[in-house]
Amino acid sequence: MSARIEAPKNSEEGVRGRFERIYQALRTRICMLDYAPGSRLREEDLAEEFGVSRTPLRRVLVKLEAEGLLRSVHGVGTIVTDIDINELAQVYELRIELAELVGKLSPVAIDAAMVERFRDIRERCDQMVTAGDPREFSRINMEFFHLFTTLTTNEPLRAISERLYYQTARIWLKTASRLESFDELLQKEFVTFQREVADITEAVEHGDLVAAGHVRRAHIAMSFRRIRRASGGA
Amino acid sequence: MSARIEAPKNSEEGVRGRFERIYQALRTRICMLDYAPGSRLREEDLAEEFGVSRTPLRRVLVKLEAEGLLRSVHGVGTIVTDIDINELAQVYELRIELAELVGKLSPVAIDAAMVERFRDIRERCDQMVTAGDPREFSRINMEFFHLFTTLTTNEPLRAISERLYYQTARIWLKTASRLESFDELLQKEFVTFQREVADITEAVEHGDLVAAGHVRRAHIAMSFRRIRRASGGA
DNA sequence: CATCATGATGTTGTGCACAACATAACAAAA
DNA sequence: TTTTGTTATGTTGTGCACAACATCATGATG
Numbered sequence: 001m002s003a004r005i006e007a008p009k010n011s012e013e014g015v016r017g018r019f020e021r022i023y024q025a026l027r028t029r030i031c032m033l034d035y036a037p038g039s040r041l042r043e044e045d046l047a048e049e050f051g052v053s054r055t056p057l058r059r060v061l062v063k064l065e066a067e068g069l070l071r072s073v074h075g076v077g078t079i080v081t082d083i084d085i086n087e088l089a090q091v092y093e094l095r096i097e098l099a100e101l102v103g104k105l106s107p108v109a110i111d112a113a114m115v116e117r118f119r120d121i122r123e124r125c126d127q128m129v130t131a132g133d134p135r136e137f138s139r140i141n142m143e144f145f146h147l148f149t150t151l152t153t154n155e156p157l158r159a160i161s162e163r164l165y166y167q168t169a170r171i172w173l174k175t176a177s178r179l180e181s182f183d184e185l186l187q188k189e190f191v192t193f194q195r196e197v198a199d200i201t202e203a204v205e206h207g208d209l210v211a212a213g214h215v216r217r218a219h220i221a222m223s224f225r226r227i228r229r230a231s232g233g234a
Numbered sequence: 235m236s237a238r239i240e241a242p243k244n245s246e247e248g249v250r251g252r253f254e255r256i257y258q259a260l261r262t263r264i265c266m267l268d269y270a271p272g273s274r275l276r277e278e279d280l281a282e283e284f285g286v287s288r289t290p291l292r293r294v295l296v297k298l299e300a301e302g303l304l305r306s307v308h309g310v311g312t313i314v315t316d317i318d319i320n321e322l323a324q325v326y327e328l329r330i331e332l333a334e335l336v337g338k339l340s341p342v343a344i345d346a347a348m349v350e351r352f353r354d355i356r357e358r359c360d361q362m363v364t365a366g367d368p369r370e371f372s373r374i375n376m377e378f379f380h381l382f383t384t385l386t387t388n389e390p391l392r393a394i395s396e397r398l399y400y401q402t403a404r405i406w407l408k409t410a411s412r413l414e415s416f417d418e419l420l421q422k423e424f425v426t427f428q429r430e431v432a433d434i435t436e437a438v439e440h441g442d443l444v445a446a447g448h449v450r451r452a453h454i455a456m457s458f459r460r461i462r463r464a465s466g467g468a
Numbered sequence: 469c470a471t472c473a474t475g476a477t478g479t480t481g482t483g484c485a486c487a488a489c490a491t492a493a494c495a496a497a498a
Numbered sequence: 499t500t501t502t503g504t505t506a507t508g509t510t511g512t513g514c515a516c517a518a519c520a521t522c523a524t525g526a527t528g
Contacts, residue, residue, distance in 0.1 A: 015308065015481075015518095043510070053483045058510090062293055063300065074249065074510050075489030090388045093339050097331075105327050154324045156401075160394055167390075249488095249511075277480070287513045292480090308480050309519035 015056075022050050023060045030069050030080055031169040032138060033177070037082040041070070068167055085175070085228050088168050092224040095164050096217050098157065099148075103213020106154040110207045117147055118201040125197045129190045137190065138173050144197060148216060151209050172223070175231050185230065192222070249290075256284050257294045264303050264314055265403040266372060267411070274311040275304070302401055319409070319462050322402050326458040329398050330451050332391065333382075337447020340388040344441045351381055352435040359431045363424045371424065372407050378431060382450060385443050406457070409465050419464065426456070 013021070026046070029035050047057045061078060064070040072078045108114070121144055128136055145165050149158045172189075179185055196219040203212040247255070260280070263269050281291045295312060298304040305313045342348070355378050362370055379399050383392045406423075413419055430453040437446040 091390050094390050156328050
């Protein structure tokens with residue numbers, strides 16, 4: 001038997017890497033509202049843009065449809081799903097509980113590098129408060145979410161949290177962009193998020209992941225209430 | 235504009251229905267060990283059996299691969315994933331927590347029909363204890379799981395619980411079939427499950443879904459410990 | 469005999485052409 | 499004018515042929 005070659009595909013990406021690249025690109029576009037809810041996508045356009053045929057691209061679309069971000073309709077097109085805060089109530093309900101579980105199940109051992117990552121985001125968050133736009137806010141929010149999930153080593157929990165997060169990530173940008181008193185709300189959101197990042201960073205510094213989970217839980221719940229109020233929900 | 239026709243496709247099934255049919259058929263086969271872990275499946279064989287081409291069948295395989303039940307390897311084949319109780323520890327850890335959430339989040343209103351469904355399963359469970367084989371046990375166990383998840387109206391929670399359940403469903407059959415003292419263990423498992431069904435049915439009769447969640451949680455945890463012990467796990 | 473190169477065989481991944489389907493545009497009739 | 503039937507256009511779903519890839523068998527070579 002010949003020796004196993006490590007073969008990292010040299011300079012090329014594997015078929016699996018290409019799938020992930022396209023998938024994350026489309027997911028980000030949808031959640032950053034680059035593709036507006038309700039808008040139609042054309043498979044052939046996307047295939048051409050990413051330099052592949054329709055066949056492998058459709059694998060990505062199937063996954064995005066399973067996640068609830070797209071909806072393919074025969075003879076019509078691939079439609080970006082629209083979202084409503086009331087329909088997302090159950091998703092938020094679940095996210096709230098899972099956030100607490102991140103601090104409880106299989107917590108990671110906190111080392112200096114981990115603390116540094118949280119401090120780094122906290123710092124950039126402080127800078128954003130003075131001068132930041134909604135897009136920048138969404139981006140940091142997303143980045144912070146990914147960092148938070150690294151607090152548990154429970155891989156299924158991380159995967160599910162990620163899935164639910166991306167189902168709700170768009171609603172804030174969509175709601176905010178429709179509001180009248182834009183800057184005022186924006187500033188309040190910034191400050192609230194800043195507090196969340198600061199509190200969780202402090203909890204991580206003390207190695208208290210349970211506390212981090214509680215803080216995160218509380219902020220997700222509050223965020224949901226604010227969005228529902230802002231959109232005039234029941 | 236012409237009136238919208240309800241058109242239930244008459245006697246035929248829609249494209250969506252066909253997908254679900256094939257998906258559930260394959261998932262059941264995998265979880266009932268009709269397809270042994272590690273065995274190879276041929277796309278063309280499956281396509282022929284279900285009367286479709288490889289293309290639509292691959293959609294099903296992609297989903298099953300995303301759920302962790304299959305693994306497609308280029309140039310090799312579609313392999314049924316093997317499972318190990320230690321690798322499933324995190325999945326069980328999460329299932330334990332979600333079981334409790336089923337009783338807490340968006341509980342359904344219990345009516346007579348719901349109580350009847352639980353009583354029906356309890357009765358069939360009692361009959362199985364006197365004369366039942368491992369396959370029958372797995373089938374009723376699966377059916378009871380589905381009934382249990384109907385106790386919550388939180389659709390994301392139900393979907394996620396289902397996904398995690400099918401990731402762990404095979405391990406019991408696999409472990410049991412490898413044991414020496416087969417009948418003895420089997421009888422103990424039957425009785426334990428019988429108690430679980432009875433307890434949860436009683437809780438449902440009293441409309442106490444929180445209690446139902448607690449019972450379910452405890453039994454999943456115990457089941458995990460029994461399986462790990464039976465397989466000589468650490 | 470052991471080892472490695474080389475071709476044969478089989479499987480999944482991809483590209484492409486066409487079918488199935490839905491919608492919009494348009495024309496004809498009441 | 500309004501309604502209705504028909505055609506044109508565009509999009510996703512499917513089937514099929516071939517490419518990419520891995521493995522096994524075979525035989526040459528040390």
